[in-house]
Amino acid sequence: MSTAAIFSLSSPNLSYKPTLAFASRTLPSDQNHSKTLPVLTSYSNRLQLLKRNLSSASNLGFGFGRNLGFCVRAEKNGEGEVLDEVEEARKTSTMPDRFRYLTKEAPDPPVRWPWFVALSFLTYAWRAVLWELSNWKKLGFAILGFVGYLLKFALAVIYHFIGDPITYLIMTVETALYSIRAFYSTIVAYAPVPELTAVIMLSSIVLAIGEATVPHAASSQSLLITLSGLIGYATVRGLIIEPFFFTLLVGIFAFSRLVKKRDYVSSALPVAAALAAVGEPWVRVLAIGSYLALAIWHHWKKLSIGKQEVEDVATKRNLPLPLLGIALAIGVRLAAKWAGHRHLTWMIV
Numbered sequence: 001m002s003t004a005a006i007f008s009l010s011s012p013n014l015s016y017k018p019t020l021a022f023a024s025r026t027l028p029s030d031q032n033h034s035k036t037l038p039v040l041t042s043y044s045n046r047l048q049l050l051k052r053n054l055s056s057a058s059n060l061g062f063g064f065g066r067n068l069g070f071c072v073r074a075e076k077n078g079e080g081e082v083l084d085e086v087e088e089a090r091k092t093s094t095m096p097d098r099f100r101y102l103t104k105e106a107p108d109p110p111v112r113w114p115w116f117v118a119l120s121f122l123t124y125a126w127r128a129v130l131w132e133l134s135n136w137k138k139l140g141f142a143i144l145g146f147v148g149y150l151l152k153f154a155l156a157v158i159y160h161f162i163g164d165p166i167t168y169l170i171m172t173v174e175t176a177l178y179s180i181r182a183f184y185s186t187i188v189a190y191a192p193v194p195e196l197t198a199v200i201m202l203s204s205i206v207l208a209i210g211e212a213t214v215p216h217a218a219s220s221q222s223l224l225i226t227l228s229g230l231i232g233y234a235t236v237r238g239l240i241i242e243p244f245f246f247t248l249l250v251g252i253f254a255f256s257r258l259v260k261k262r263d264y265v266s267s268a269l270p271v272a273a274a275l276a277a278v279g280e281p282w283v284r285v286l287a288i289g290s291y292l293a294l295a296i297w298h299h300w301k302k303l304s305i306g307k308q309e310v311e312d313v314a315t316k317r318n319l320p321l322p323l324l325g326i327a328l329a330i331g332v333r334l335a336a337k338w339a340g341h342r343h344l345t346w347m348i349v
Contacts, residue, residue, distance in 0.1 A: 184332075191333035196326050202276040202284060203323060206291055210269040213295040217266040222318050224252055228270040229322025232278035249274060265298045277322075 095103070159166065210217040218225060231248050234240045240248075249271045256267035268291060275287035 187329045187332050188336040191329050193330055193333055196330050199277045200323055200326055202288065203273045203320075205288060206269065206273045206276050207320065209292055209295050210265055210272075213299055214263060214265045217269050218320065219318050221256065221260075221262070221266065221270065222320060224256060224270045225273060226321045228252055228274040229277070229320070229325075232274045233322075236278050263298065265295050268294060273320075 207218045228249065231240065231245060235242065235245045253267050253271050256262050256270070257264070260267075272287050272291035276284050276291075279287060
């Protein structure tokens, strides 16, 4: 019987068919106690023999657990094939249905300790990465500091040789910026709008007289008119004394008459415009009257000699820069005054 059981368990159909189904056998109730003992004894002997056969059959690939369950030692490529083979073995078994749940494998509890090992390694690796990054950061700051020291050394060497010209250049630029700022602040705060308006009107009268007598008298010498306007502004600000002011005006007239070979009206135009702009009231009247008389004499002289004027259509008219500057100063002053008034109004409201 043991040999048959061994060969039966080692067969491919994974089934064991005992000769007697002792698990489902019952004794008749009408038998006496003396007949029951031998039967139970034979059952126990057969059970021990079955256990020995099963233990010997476990060496062929089967093993029975504690609750008469079994596990199959099969090596397959996929997990699904192993489960299918186990299910087929359960279906072909002769075990009663009420005991088949005992053959199911209990799921293993999840193993968590490898995660702690991996976490420890990850923590160590992250600490190592942070330490390495800190070293790289220190190295980068050290390199930047060294480059900074090199740049300072190069600047010191350059300044040692050309330090004074650089210092003077910086001082000049700073002085120019502060002067422009002070000039703008003066225009915003103290620009005399009535006086500047009178300057524009009187200078425009002189320029109109010159242009009416000699075409392009103002457009052809815009640089001299600008220079005379700067000289007049310097005189008003007290930077130039009056004798030197008249000397410069005489020099401008001589340059235009002798060097540029212009007529008297064109040569006297910058001088008359400067005197009409910044002179005293009697000087303004004298300058405008004298220039008007000069223009009339020049026009009468040309008519007396029979020289006909050729009408020249002006294609390009350049506005004198001094008048443009005065107009801008008036506009800035009025805009600043309006903005300040509006600001105070908003604050009061």
